[in-house]
Each structure stands twice: as structure tokens, then as C-alpha cells.
Amino acid sequence: xxxxALLMLTNFNFKTTxxxxxxxxxxxxxxxxxxxxxxxxxxxxxxxxxxxxxGLAETARISLAPNEVEEFAPKIGxxxxxxxxxxxxxxxxxxxxxxxxxxxxxxxxxxxxxxENKEAxxxxxxxxxxxxxxxxxxxxxx
Amino acid sequence: MLSTIQPPRYLSRFxxxxxxxxxxxxxxxxxxxxxxTCFAADQSQILSIRDSLLNxxxxxxxxxxxxxxxxxxxxxxxxxxxxxxDPDKVxxxxxxxxxxxxxxxxxGPLAGVLVAIKDNICTADMPSTGGSYILxxxxxxxxxxxxxxxxxxxxxxxGKTNLDEFGMGSTTEASAFKVTxxxxxxSRVPGGSSGGSAASVSARQCVVSLGSDTGGSVRQPxxxxxxxxxxxxxxxxxxxxxxxxxxxxxxxxxxxxxVADTGILLHAISGHDSLDATSSKREVPxxxxxxxxxxxxxxxxxxxxxxxxxxxxxxxxxxSGVKSAIEGAAAHLEQxxxxxxxxxxPSFSLGLPAYYILASSESSSxxxxxxxxxxxxxxxxxxxxxxxEESRAKGFGSEVKMRILMGTYALSAGYYDAYYKRAQQVRTxxxxxxxxxxxxxxxxxxxxxxxxxxxxxxxxNDPLAMYAGDIMTVNVNLAGxxxxxxxxxxxxxxxxxxxxxxxxxxxxxxxxxxxxxxLNGFFERNL
Numbered sequence: 200x201x202x203x204a205l206l207m208l209t210n211f212n213f214k215t216t217x218x219x220x221x222x223x224x225x226x227x228x229x230x231x232x233x234x235x236x237x238x239x240x241x242x243x244x245x246x247x248x249x250x251x252x253x254g255l256a257e258t259a260r261i262s263l264a265p266n267e268v269e270e271f272a273p274k275i276g277x278x279x280x281x282x283x284x285x286x287x288x289x290x291x292x293x294x295x296x297x298x299x300x301x302x303x304x305x306x307x308x309x310x311x312x313x314x315e316n317k318e319a320x321x322x323x324x325x326x327x328x329x330x331x332x333x334x335x336x337x338x339x340x341x
Numbered sequence: 342m343l344s345t346i347q348p349p350r351y352l353s354r355f356x357x358x359x360x361x362x363x364x365x366x367x368x369x370x371x372x373x374x375x376x377x378t379c380f381a382a383d384q385s386q387i388l389s390i391r392d393s394l395l396n397x398x399x400x401x402x403x404x405x406x407x408x409x410x411x412x413x414x415x416x417x418x419x420x421x422x423x424x425x426x427d428p429d430k431v432x433x434x435x436x437x438x439x440x441x442x443x444x445x446x447x448x449g450p451l452a453g454v455l456v457a458i459k460d461n462i463c464t465a466d467m468p469s470t471g472g473s474y475i476l477x478x479x480x481x482x483x484x485x486x487x488x489x490x491x492x493x494x495x496x497x498x499x500g501k502t503n504l505d506e507f508g509m510g511s512t513t514e515a516s517a518f519k520v521t522x523x524x525x526x527x528s529r530v531p532g533g534s535s536g537g538s539a540a541s542v543s544a545r546q547c548v549v550s551l552g553s554d555t556g557g558s559v560r561q562p563x564x565x566x567x568x569x570x571x572x573x574x575x576x577x578x579x580x581x582x583x584x585x586x587x588x589x590x591x592x593x594x595x596x597x598x599x600v601a602d603t604g605i606l607l608h609a610i611s612g613h614d615s616l617d618a619t620s621s622k623r624e625v626p627x628x629x630x631x632x633x634x635x636x637x638x639x640x641x642x643x644x645x646x647x648x649x650x651x652x653x654x655x656x657x658x659x660x661s662g663v664k665s666a667i668e669g670a671a672a673h674l675e676q677x678x679x680x681x682x683x684x685x686x687p688s689f690s691l692g693l694p695a696y697y698i699l700a701s702s703e704s705s706s707x708x709x710x711x712x713x714x715x716x717x718x719x720x721x722x723x724x725x726x727x728x729x730e731e732s733r734a735k736g737f738g739s740e741v742k743m744r745i746l747m748g749t750y751a752l753s754a755g756y757y758d759a760y761y762k763r764a765q766q767v768r769t770x771x772x773x774x775x776x777x778x779x780x781x782x783x784x785x786x787x788x789x790x791x792x793x794x795x796x797x798x799x800x801x802n803d804p805l806a807m808y809a810g811d812i813m814t815v816n817v818n819l820a821g822x823x824x825x826x827x828x829x830x831x832x833x834x835x836x837x838x839x840x841x842x843x844x845x846x847x848x849x850x851x852x853x854x855x856x857x858x859x860l861n862g863f864f865e866r867n868l
Contacts, residue, residue, distance in 0.1 A: 250746070250747075250750045252746065255746045255749045255750055255753075256746065258749050258753070259705060259709075259733075259745050259746060259749045260709070260712070260726065260729040260730050260733060261730060261733045261734050261737065261742055261745065261746075262727075262730035262731060262733075262734040263734065263742070264734075267739075267742070270739075271739070271742070271743055271746065274743060274804050275743055275746055275747055275750075277804070277805060278697070278743075278747055278804055278805065278808075279747060279750060279751075281694055281805060282694050282697065282698050282747075282751070282760055284691075284694055285691070285694055285695065285698070285760070285763045285764065285767060286759065286763070288691060288763070288767065290763055290766040290767070290770075293766040293769050293770060294766070294769050295762050295765030295766045295768070295769065296765050296766075296768040296769040296772060297589060297765065298575065298588075298589035298590075298619070298821065299575045299589070299768070299772060299818075299819065299820055299821020299822075299849075305613075305618050305619065305620065305621070305622060306618055307615040307616075307618070314482075316465075316482040316483065317482075319465070319480065319481075319482030320482050322480075323479060323480065323482070323715065323716040323717075324714075324715055324716065325713065325714070325716075325717070325718070325719035326714075326719060332714060332715060334714055334725050334728060335722055335723050335724050335725055335727070335728055336723070336724050336725065337724065337725045338724045338725070338726065
């Protein structure tokens with residue numbers, strides 16, 4: 200069932216021009232093929248480096264066990280390859296949309312308001328030593 | 342008629358033994374609606390509850406007992422709830438409502454209505470975990486605006502429902518705590534990420550429920566569980582108190598057993614909120630006043646309504662059973678007077694990778710607040726970075742970790758233009774194409790998912806296969822449009838068949854346009 204749904208992903212007709220496309224040599228072919236071959240290949244659609252999982256984990260402040268790196272790397276690689284199909288679309292002169300609506304400013308007045316339930320806020324803190332939220336020492340990474 | 346769908350006539354009725362999904366709704370079925378209520382209201386549990394309470398046919402306490410009993414009976418089999426309210430507290434609220442009615446005092450329009458809330462929506466007096474270990478036991482110091490509005494109108498919150506962790510998933514299997522089963526077939530998923538909310542309405546454990554929809558998380562479970570699911574326009578409902586997953590896409594949505602109920606619920610929670618800068622200042626129409634009387638409708642009540650069936654959603658890749666259910670629904674619409682045509686949206690399939698880029702990227706940013714310092718589970722470490730890394734490693738599940746890592750990659754220096762910016766440009770293209778299609782048509786229709794509910798465990802190890810199932814729903818989030826899913830048929834599977842939902846997409850802020858209401862109400866009636 201999933202593989203049939205995947206067929207839909209290949210249905211995109213390249214009505215948009217691909218002439219302005221730069222790096223990869225054979226975009227259409229690559230996209231169709233890539234979705235069927237499930238092997239993680241180092242040849243990505245674009246010229247970008249494949250994800251460096253340990254580096255990303257450090258940036259995201261999540262420690263990954265070695266078996267997790269092994270498990271996630273192919274899956275993440277596969278998904279990022281799949282993301283690469285956007286490289287093939289002609290997006291010249293298209294404005295990026297931050298979000299769907301264009302209602303403009305809906306900011307409220309910049310006036311402070313007191314939050315009443317402070318005890319509940321403090322009660323949620325795992326390590327609290329009045330009046331400090333306690334954390335271990337900060338080491339500078341060189 | 343208590344439910345909007347009936348299983349095919351040739352199948353036998355549910356045997357009670359071993360059947361956890363009880364449709365025996367004796368107490369409510371004896372409630373007589375007041376004459377002259379609109380036809381859609383005949384289907385509305387909320388209105389019939391109100392009617393019964395005010396006419397003293399039923400007390401809130403009796404009603405609450407009936408729901409709580411059913412919850413207790415069905416819950417061990419379907420596991421919808423992460424937290425169930427203390428029954429004594431719930432009954433006390435019901436008693437208060439009965440006392441007020443006895444004293445002829447005003448009660449809110451949702452008085453006595455039992456509501457379940459998805460666990461990524463904050464409730465001050467109950468744990469709100471977002472389905473994650475990192476927030477196990479967390480009690481927010483405030484109610485979400487949507488919850489506050491429901492409570493102010495007299496609704497009774499019966500508990501917090503299960504979900505995929507932080508809304509990331511399409512099956513509810515990614516919850517840290519339990520897997521919810523589909524009431525139609527306990528070996529199958531209820532859909533996700535609002536699986537618990539959909540299943541609890543489907544199993545009549547509560548009257549209505551709230552969920553959240555970022556890429557289809559209300560609509561797909563509604564389709565899988567055979568209930569009505571509504572995704573409002575982005576900005577219609579305040580997101581204050583909804584744990585953020587992808588801020589430009591998230592909305593709070595409604596589940597009910599009828600279109601009328603979702604409309605009433607939506608009206609209760611909609612409207613501008615100064616605590617949410619993305620909430621719209623537009624006036625909220627009274628959706629319920631747009632339902633019309635059965636007597637005033639002609640034989641072809643939807644005459645002239647222009648309906649566009651999105652061609653790309655009935656192409657290859659969609660189950661044949663789903664396709665025929667949708668085609669049947671489309672034919673029925675034509676009988677009711679609609680002008681049906683096929684609409685093509687060539688950029689349709691781009692929406693899926695664009696959605697996952699945007700959602701992963703925004704989630705990597707939004708979930709950085711879970712650091713184990715100010716709330717949630719804290720791991721021990723002798724230095725700060727270690728504290729962050731360990732708390733998050735232990736607290737987050739695999740799907741969440743993968744999406745954070747993908748998002749971190751897509752936003753990294755040098756890659757932003759290639760991924761995130763391009764996805765935002767694709768969003769513009771999709772918005773424009775939907776707008777053009779909705780200029781030519783009053784509504785667009787499609788299936789809500791390429792298949793009916795699949796087996797638990799089937800898609801667990803294949804992320805792309807799972808993502809592929811969202812193809813029908815993500816474009817609507819990218820465009821910020823409202824959409825309603827309502828049951829329109831069955832496919833083979835399970836003991837009595839599996840439900841299939843029809844997705845109806847409208848123009849922005851046009852959730853229940855008059856003609857759409859007619860459409861929905863009539864459609865339900867005649868299925």
C-alpha cells in the first residue's frame with residue numbers, strides 16, 4: 200500500500216521548465232530512479248554534502264548512541280535525497296511565503312501583564328533552589 | 342440517526358461479545374429534538390443534549406455516567422486516553438449543571454457536553470505530555486485558549502488523548518506511552534497524529550474532541566475512524582497553548598460525529614486572541630445559523646454548486662476501494678445538483694517534500710525549548726551541554742529525533758537556500774494554484790488518504806512510505822485553507838469494513854459557507 204502511494208510522488212509532470220537547472224546532470228531521470236532504489240547512495244541529487252549525523256546531533260544538542268546513528272543515517276539520507284527533488288523546480292521570481300495568510304500585523308499592544316500562576320511555573324522546574332533555577336557548570340567548547 | 346455512517350447493509354450487526362465499539366446509544370436516542378430545529382441539528386449530539394437537558398428529559402449526571410461507563414468499557418481495548426479526569430470531579434461538574442438548570446439559571450451552550458482534548462494542547466489541571474517522555478507528568482500553568490473557551494461555555498473535559506509525539510506521525514504509534522487502536526478494527530491504526538481524539542469520538546467515549554492538524558493530523562484520522570474532522574483556516578483558532586510543532590502550519594481542529602457538532606465546536610473556540618499573533622481578527626460568523634431547515638429545501642438542493650475533484654488525488658497510487666468511494670460520493674453530489682468537474686493542480690505532488698522540509702525545519706527550532714531545565718524530565722550531567730544532550734536523548738522518541746536532525750540539516754548555513762527557502766517558494770506556488778482553482782469552483786474534493794486504515798506496525802520502519810500517505814492533506818496546510826472530512830463509504834477490511842472519508846476544501850475563512858453547509862448536511866443524510 201505504501202509503495203503504491205509512492206507512485207504518486209513520481210507523478211509530478213515537469214511542465215515547469217528545467218532549463219534553468221544547474222548542478223545535477225539528469226534531473227528527471229535521477230528523480231524517478233532515486234525513489235525506487237532504496238539504497239542509500241552518496242550521490243545526492245544536488246551538489247550538497249550528505250548529512251553528517253554526529254555534527255547535526257551536536258548542533259541539535261541531542262546525544263546519539265552508535266546504534267542510533269547506524270539506524271538513522273540511511274533513513275535520514277533517504278528523506279533528504281527525496282527533499283532534493285525541489286532542486287529541479289523552476290522557482291525563479293517566486294516569492295517565498297513565510298506562512299499562508301497575509302493579514303499583516305496582528306501584534307498586541309506592548310504593555311506588560313502580570314502572570315498570576317507563578318507557583319505552578321516554579322513547581323515545574325526540575326532543579327530549583329530558591330530563587331535560582333539550578334544547572335550544572337557551563338564548559339566552554341574550544 | 343446517531344452516527345453519520347452505517348456499515349454496508351449486507352454485513353451483520355455487531356456482535357456484542359468482544360465488540361468494543363458499542364453503538365448502543367439508548368439514552369440519547371430517546372431524546373426528541375424540538376420541532377423546527379434544522380435538519381442538520383437532528384444529527385447534532387450537542388443540540389440534542391442541550392435539548393434533553395433543558396427539557397429535563399435527561400440530567401447531566403445521567404448523561405455523564407453513560408459516557409464514563411462506555412469509556413471504562415472500551416478503553417482497555419482501544420487505549421485512546423493518556424489521562425482520564427477523575428470521575429468524581431467530572432460528575433461534580435455535571436451536578437453543578439443540573440443544579441443550575443433546576444434553578445432556571447442560564448447554562449452555556451456546551452453545558453454537559455463531554456470533550457476530549459489532544460495531549461499537545463495545554464490544560465492546567467491535568468498533565469499535558471505532548472505524547473513525549475520529556476514532558477511526562479508536566480502540568481502546564483495555564484489552559485490553552487481553545488480549552489478555556491470550551492470550559493467557559495460549560496463543556497466538561499473528560500481527558501487527554503493519545504497522539505504521535507509532538508504531532509509527528511500519521512499513526513499514533515510514535516507516542517511514548519501507548520498505541521491507540523482503531524475502533525473499527527483493533528489490529529489497525531486510528532491514524533495520526535490525533536488518533537486518540539478521533540478514536541474516542543468514534544467509540545462514543547465523548548461527544549466531541551479537539552485535535553491538531555499540521556499536515557493532515559485531524560483529517561486523516563477522521564477518515565480512518567469514520568468520524569467528521571474539521572481543519573479550520575490557519576488563524577481562525579488561537580494556537581496559544583498548542584505545543585508548537587510547525588508554527589506556520591499548525592492549527593487546532595475539531596472532531597465530532599456530525600458536521601453540525603464540529604461547526605458548533607469550531608464556533609466555540611474560534612476568534613482573535615491577543616496571545617497569538619497569528620490569530621486572525623476577522624469576525625467569526627455564526628456557523629450554526631447557516632444550517633438550514635429540511636422543509637425549505639428542494640429536491641436538488643445543491644443546484645449550481647461548483648465542485649472540483651482534484652485529478653491528482655484519484656490517479657495511480659490510491660487504493661481502488663477509496664477511489665470508488667470518492668467517485669460514488671461525487672456522483673451523489675451531482676444527483677443533488679452540483680456541477681462536478683475535474684480540476685488539475687500540477688504542483689500538487691511538490692507539496693509533500695515542501696511540507697516535510699518546512700515542518701522538520703520549524704520543529705527543530707520549536708523543540709529546542711525542551712532542554713530539561715525549566716520543565717520536563719531532566720537527565721543528570723556534570724555540565725550544561727551534557728544536560729541538554731542527555732535530557733533530549735532520553736526524552737525524545739526516534740521519529741522526533743530524526744525530524745529534528747533533518748530540520749537542523751535543512752536550516753544549516755549553506756543549505757537554507759537549497760531547502761527551506763525553496764520549500765517556501767513552493768508554498769507560494771501551491772497557494773496560488775489552490776486560489777485559482779477555488780475561484781473557478783466553490784469547493785474542491787478529494788480523498789483524505791490514499792487508503793483506509795492499515796495494520797499497526799505496517800509502516801513503522803519506512804518513513805517515506807508513511808509520509809507518502811499524507812499526500813492528500815499537506816497541500817491544504819501549506820495553503821492555510823479550511824477542510825472538512827466526512828465519512829462517505831467503506832472498503833473491505835476488518836470485521837465490518839473500514840471507513841473512508843471525503844475531504845472537502847474551501848476558500849480561506851470559508852469553513853461553512855452556506856452552500857457548503859447544505860452540501861454537508863444533505864450529504865450526511867443521504868449516504
